[in-house]
Amino acid sequence: MSVSVQQADFDVGAEIAALTAGDAQAGAVASFVGLVRSDKVGAGGPAVQAMTLEHYPGMTEQALEDIVTQARGRWDLLGVRVIHRVGRLLPGERIVFVAVASGHRHDAFAACEFIMDYLKTQAPFWKNEETPAGGRWVDARESDAAALGRWRREE
Amino acid sequence: MSVSVQQADFDVGAEIAALTAGDAQAGAVASFVGLVRSDKVGAGGPAVQAMTLEHYPGMTEQALEDIVTQARGRWDLLGVRVIHRVGRLLPGERIVFVAVASGHRHDAFAACEFIMDYLKTQAPFWKNEETPAGGRWVDARESDAAALGRWRREE
Amino acid sequence: MKVLYFASLREALGASGEEMALPDGVGSTGALRDHLAARGGAWLALTQTKNLRCAVNQRMVGFDAAVADGDEVAFFPPVTGG
């Protein structure tokens, strides 16, 4: 299964290895791990003590599968794995994992970054940060919309 | 130590985790694994049975350190790890690993790809493939020189 | 039809969703949003949330997208996963 939405953590090394196991053509795996930062509330602000990921069950998996399908249509890929955690996570914990196997590195890098850029703006997850001053919903970043624009211009 | 040149394999998951351990600012790790392909000799040609990586001891480590220093000068990075194996490797085995930790994903992705592109053309490694028809030195790829040009235009 | 609310919008409305019949004269996601906001009070969050997004049957769509009875419609703020 190429896409998982789960509360549980995952084994990055095992996931990367599984993506190319037994595939003689696989020469490259690009991957990404996103982590909970604890310094996210502006200068002098309270530190983040935990983060809760809310999602839209059902749509989430479908959105991620759509993104993977788009990536497979643009590049020559041998394997793709996307894992996104939901629920309450502590600073330093893994949130998201994307890995892409390909014959050559440029396809693997491009597809991995494309999937992350699309996931950031198209997959229905929302982050709520716990701080000593209470919970706050993370604002969407303008830079994430801009990152998506890059891929659309290249289409 | 951020750069290693070694015969031994390495633990991808442990290396990625170690890069951000205890760093509250680390939100992103982009990484790359390069593998020995067994289908490399042109259509109808013999399959690759093994690959031997020769290098220039002393210069290799220095070249890799220089590449990492260049990457740190261009992007805001929290950690970088480069491992390149030497000696005889079998199809499917890992050859190279690059991982970059940063606050944000675009710096991590860009620096990881930059390091791989520079490594491919600047670090003194040479691949010799074993096939049933004998050994052959792998030719340098024009596309690797072209990939480097992209970063130089952006300077 | 089923209407769902997520994240800060869910909190503002104090509801994660509701079952309802498609209101008369409502044929688009935008018209449904305006119909719900017309309840006033907390429901104004539907027109006051910056860059509100919507989905029909679990696909993100614009506010000109058609809605029919039996659809699952969701409203939510911009996503922030990853």
Added chain:
Amino acid sequence: MKVLYFASLREALGASGEEMALPDGVGSTGALRDHLAARGGAWLALTQTKNLRCAVNQRMVGFDAAVADGDEVAFFPPVTGG
């Protein structure tokens, strides 16, 4: 000075390197390459290897780079790691 050969060039020359005094009149990596190639036979590989590269004291340089006695100079084909 020390001169090193790697990969296909090492195989062609049948030597991984040699200690030598800086030859008279040789002041650059290009001149050293030509001096060695002038030995003839297998040594012609130094001028016949496509896109030959060189390094002085473990830094990759061009064929106009200066060489002095005591330097470590290396000649090799384009690198193919990664």
